Amino acid sequence: MIANEVIGPFIEFEFMRRALAGCVALALGATPIGLFLLLRRMSLMGDAMSHAILPGAALGYLAFGLSLGAMTVGGFVAGIVVALAAGLVARSSILKEDASLAAFYLMSLAAGVLIISLRGRNLDLLHVLFGSVLALDNASLLLIAAISTFTLFALAILFRPLVLECFDPSFLRGISRLSPVAHYGFLILVVLNLVSGFHALGTLMAVGIMILPAAAARLWARSLGGMLALAVAVALVSGLGGLLASFHGDVPAGPAIVLTAGLAYVGSLILAPGGLIGTRLYRRPHLES
Amino acid sequence: MCSINEKTPWRTPFHALLICLLCALVPASAAAERIQVVASFSILADLARHVGGERVTVTALIAPDTDAHGYQPRPSDARLVRDARLVLANGLGFDPWIERLARSTGHDGNLVIATDGIEPLEDSGTHQGHGHDHDHAHGPLDPHAWQDVANAQVYVRNIAAALARVDSEGTAVYADNAARYAERLRQLDDEIRSTLSTLPISRRKLVTSHDAFGYFGKAYGMRVLPAAGVSYESEPSAAGIARLIRQVRREKVPVVFVENISDPRLIERIAHEGGAKVGGKLYSDALSGPDGPAPTYIDMMRFNLDTLMKGLLPETG
Numbered sequence: 166m167i168a169n170e171v172i173g174p175f176i177e178f179e180f181m182r183r184a185l186a187g188c189v190a191l192a193l194g195a196t197p198i199g200l201f202l203l204l205r206r207m208s209l210m211g212d213a214m215s216h217a218i219l220p221g222a223a224l225g226y227l228a229f230g231l232s233l234g235a236m237t238v239g240g241f242v243a244g245i246v247v248a249l250a251a252g253l254v255a256r257s258s259i260l261k262e263d264a265s266l267a268a269f270y271l272m273s274l275a276a277g278v279l280i281i282s283l284r285g286r287n288l289d290l291l292h293v294l295f296g297s298v299l300a301l302d303n304a305s306l307l308l309i310a311a312i313s314t315f316t317l318f319a320l321a322i323l324f325r326p327l328v329l330e331c332f333d334p335s336f337l338r339g340i341s342r343l344s345p346v347a348h349y350g351f352l353i354l355v356v357l358n359l360v361s362g363f364h365a366l367g368t369l370m371a372v373g374i375m376i377l378p379a380a381a382a383r384l385w386a387r388s389l390g391g392m393l394a395l396a397v398a399v400a401l402v403s404g405l406g407g408l409l410a411s412f413h414g415d416v417p418a419g420p421a422i423v424l425t426a427g428l429a430y431v432g433s434l435i436l437a438p439g440g441l442i443g444t445r446l447y448r449r450p451h452l453e454s
Numbered sequence: 455m456c457s458i459n460e461k462t463p464w465r466t467p468f469h470a471l472l473i474c475l476l477c478a479l480v481p482a483s484a485a486a487e488r489i490q491v492v493a494s495f496s497i498l499a500d501l502a503r504h505v506g507g508e509r510v511t512v513t514a515l516i517a518p519d520t521d522a523h524g525y526q527p528r529p530s531d532a533r534l535v536r537d538a539r540l541v542l543a544n545g546l547g548f549d550p551w552i553e554r555l556a557r558s559t560g561h562d563g564n565l566v567i568a569t570d571g572i573e574p575l576e577d578s579g580t581h582q583g584h585g586h587d588h589d590h591a592h593g594p595l596d597p598h599a600w601q602d603v604a605n606a607q608v609y610v611r612n613i614a615a616a617l618a619r620v621d622s623e624g625t626a627v628y629a630d631n632a633a634r635y636a637e638r639l640r641q642l643d644d645e646i647r648s649t650l651s652t653l654p655i656s657r658r659k660l661v662t663s664h665d666a667f668g669y670f671g672k673a674y675g676m677r678v679l680p681a682a683g684v685s686y687e688s689e690p691s692a693a694g695i696a697r698l699i700r701q702v703r704r705e706k707v708p709v710v711f712v713e714n715i716s717d718p719r720l721i722e723r724i725a726h727e728g729g730a731k732v733g734g735k736l737y738s739d740a741l742s743g744p745d746g747p748a749p750t751y752i753d754m755m756r757f758n759l760d761t762l763m764k765g766l767l768p769e770t771g
Contacts, residue, residue, distance in 0.1 A: 300720040411692035
């Protein structure tokens with residue numbers, strides 16, 4: 166009976182299967198990136214970057230209409246430009262990275278809104294910017310899957326320098342010249358995955374499927390491998406749960422998926438060893454914490 | 455106008471003559487000036503152009519091929535409304551912002567609701583099983599009254615009366631234009647009826663991405679399936695899409711139509727899973743540009759009729 170409620174929608178409807186496939190791809194690609202963002206204390210940067218994608222995607226849309234390629238390239242270029250510009254300003258002026266990033270993303274967000282409203286068809290575009298996980302066509306599904314596959318391979322190659330960069334960036338700079346490779350490679354992966362998340366969930370919520378499962382996993386696991394596995398698992402369950410909530414509860418799919426991940430996070434916050442009660446319950450000797 | 459010349463004495467008789475001529479021209483050009491009319495959207499503007507003819511200049515605030523839902527007036531719109539002698543709105547919750555716009559710009563002319571006297575339909579199934587969690591501009595009434603040509607006749611009568619009120623000299627011209635245009639509308643109405651009557655009853659079904667064809671369906675005997683939950687919300691629910699797919703399957707709808715103003719990917723998915731074809735574009739809330747296939751109201755209705763017939767006629771026929 167319950168199996169019927171869970172499996173039935175996916176058997177009956179192809180759009181549900183496609184949506185699930187998109188969620189699986191995002192969970193495998195975007196969520197590990199989200200975990201590294203979290204560990205590098207860049208969670209909010211992910212959010213800022215997702216807004217930075219807006220003007221590029223909007224320009225692509227205005228120039229070529231509802232074209233997957235144009236919006237993807239536009240969003241990617243805009244994201245990379247903002248990330249690089251913010252990094253450059255942070256290194257060569259007295260502004261810190263957060264301030265310069267905030268400045269650039271606010272500007273690009275405003276530019277995005279301006280570009281959209283220059284043309285009359287604004288609601289049309291909003292429709293697209295909120296994502297369309299329930300209307301994934303072959304092209305968008307392939308794009309999301311390709312980006313996830315690329316991300317997994319790239320992460321495998323960058324794994325060691327990236328981990329070092331997370332925990333001790335100055336040590337990495339001291340022993341290896343790979344530090345910039347790790348840093349910029351990671352930035353590219355972040356922007357790529359934001360663009361792919363944007364096709365499914367929209368710019369406003371793409372970061373949700375990256376950060377929330379990662380934050381929940383961080384509260385439970387202590388090893389990096391454990392965190393990665395758990396984060397991906399949480400993301401997978403959120404995708405499935407969100408789609409089912411949208412199907413049975415008649416609510417929009419994107420927010421349902423992100424809120425399911427949010428529920429996992431709040432539950433972990435309460436129950437997990439690293440959470441609100443956990444830190445008091447399983448208090449460890451000073452040296453370890 | 456002539457007072458600027460107080461300081462500069464008229465140098466030659468020629469200058470004096472020129473200025474007198476200019477002064478004489480002013481009232482003449484003022485009389486020839488056209489009545490400025492502002493309509494909220496392109497279809498209404500087209501009707502007003504036909505009724506007003508040479509005596510009026512009609513501007514549509516919402517441009518052709520543009521979505522009227524969630525439209526935000528711009529400052530240039532405010533200026534247009536302020537300077538207009540007559541402002542035309544559709545009413546029935548389609549363009550509620552225009553009244554506020556007229557009041558806030560201190561517009562002292564007339565604001566006329568073109569659907570006055572039309573028997574409104576309830577807004578069909580869009581909100582079925584759905585909270586009002588979206589900013590759909592419609593009220594509980596279906597505003598797309600122009601999709602029934604008989605209603606367009608009411609629009610034309612209302613527009614003619616309104617124009618006669620602001621420009622009484624032109625009353626006869628407006629009445630004449632309106633009568634001639636009404637005749638064309640009557641022919642259009644007959645044409646739609648006789649063409650659609652060649653369709654088998656089982657194929658007179660209409661699914662679109664936006665419930666704009668309630669009046670059309672009622673007037674011309676088409677069964678319109680409400681695209682519940684998949685119209686203009688920022689994001690549709692899986693339940694809404696599933697409901698529509700099931701309905702398309704159950705009723706064996708042959709074709710699903712895409713409108714000129716919404717995301718086509720969703721309707722393609724629905725058609726594919728419901729076992730239907732994707733039909734052509736239907737124009738619902740906006741005309742096309744002058745080079746498009748539906749630059750006027752009559753063209754639009756003809757084009758829609760064509761598209762419907764192409765999609766719905768059995769292949770063998």
